[in-house]
Amino acid sequence: MIENDDFLERLRTDARLLRFEPDAAMSTRIAARVRERIAAEAQAGIAQVLARWFRPVVVSLATLAVVAALGVQWVDRPGDPSTVTLDSQTSMQSVDISLGGDTFSVD
Amino acid sequence: MDTTSMFGGAVAGSLALDRLVFAAEKAPTRSATNEDPIEARAIAAVKGGDAAAYEYLVSKYTKRLVSIAWGIVRNPADAEDLAQDAFVKAFEHISRFKTGEPFGPWIYRIVTNLALDVMKHRKRFRHEEITDQAPGERRDRADLPALANELAERIDRGIEALPEMQRIVARLYLVDEFGHSEIAKMLGLSEGTVRSHLSLARSKLKQNLADLHGGSND
Numbered sequence A: 001m002i003e004n005d006d007f008l009e010r011l012r013t014d015a016r017l018l019r020f021e022p023d024a025a026m027s028t029r030i031a032a033r034v035r036e037r038i039a040a041e042a043q044a045g046i047a048q049v050l051a052r053w054f055r056p057v058v059v060s061l062a063t064l065a066v067v068a069a070l071g072v073q074w075v076d077r078p079g080d081p082s083t084v085t086l087d088s089q090t091s092m093q094s095v096d097i098s099l100g101g102d103t104f105s106v107d
Numbered sequence B: 001m002d003t004t005s006m007f008g009g010a011v012a013g014s015l016a017l018d019r020l021v022f023a024a025e026k027a028p029t030r031s032a033t034n035e036d037p038i039e040a041r042a043i044a045a046v047k048g049g050d051a052a053a054y055e056y057l058v059s060k061y062t063k064r065l066v067s068i069a070w071g072i073v074r075n076p077a078d079a080e081d082l083a084q085d086a087f088v089k090a091f092e093h094i095s096r097f098k099t100g101e102p103f104g105p106w107i108y109r110i111v112t113n114l115a116l117d118v119m120k121h122r123k124r125f126r127h128e129e130i131t132d133q134a135p136g137e138r139r140d141r142a143d144l145p146a147l148a149n150e151l152a153e154r155i156d157r158g159i160e161a162l163p164e165m166q167r168i169v170a171r172l173y174l175v176d177e178f179g180h181s182e183i184a185k186m187l188g189l190s191e192g193t194v195r196s197h198l199s200l201a202r203s204k205l206k207q208n209l210a211d212l213h214g215g216s217n218d
Helices: A002-018 A024-075 A086-092 B004-010 B019-026 B037-047 B051-073 B076-092 B103-125 B150-160 B164-175 B180-187 B191-208
Strands: A095-099 A102-106
Touching: A002 B150, A002 B164, A002 B191, A024 B051, A024 B076, B037 B051, B051 B076, B051 B103, B051 B164, B076 B103, B103 B164, B103 B180, B150 B164, B150 B191, B164 B180, B164 B191, B180 B191
Parallel strands: none
Antiparallel strands: A095 A102
């Protein structure tokens, strides 16, 4: 086991040469692209924050507008015949009564 | 290039969190303190909205990230993209990073998992560009000047001939010189599993490289 560990340690020393080293151009490119992408993320982030705040406000305002429009429409509606009561209906119509062959009309 | 005010809102990042980032946060840390005061200050500044401070972290970890990614995907262009992706992902989730802890293990884990995802993708869609070549030749030799060294080339070939997880563990241990627990965290494996992969890799390497590093008859 110790021999094996020695083997790995020796291998480790030699394998260090296999480490991939990016050149200066690659490092610069990575830094520049990360910067660029972070800036783009930031723009998207700001838009998301704004959307998060404004979306509920817009929804609330829209709901209020719909309720207000429906309310105004209900108040301004013409008289609805279906809402006439039995009393008012009978008072508007005459009642015919036949008695002994004669017909009498009662308003 | 002061992008401070511009980047302030980005720290919160996207809500689509990466499972690996979460896992990295939950993983117990061996060294719980950040020994680089400049790094600690840079992280605090980035968390506070100073995106320009992130430059320090990028410059400090670029080489290591590219090396880790390259060791897994064996392609310099992919390694470069993966390093970028890892930095951006880490930036997006920096608010979840625990202040005072070293940044290295966290971002190493991110890049490792991104690289493993690339490997899975390659397998699934058979996009391995050079599958008809022997495993040991799966790279552009110009990418690795050190391979002019015959010894290093033999070792590289030996590592590349290993099964995938043994290869990744062996490379992280031998080439990038990570410890068992660090590799375990990076790959989301138990330390025992890492030791097991490494032990198997060691046996095979010992057979293949017997003439270089002593006998293989033990």
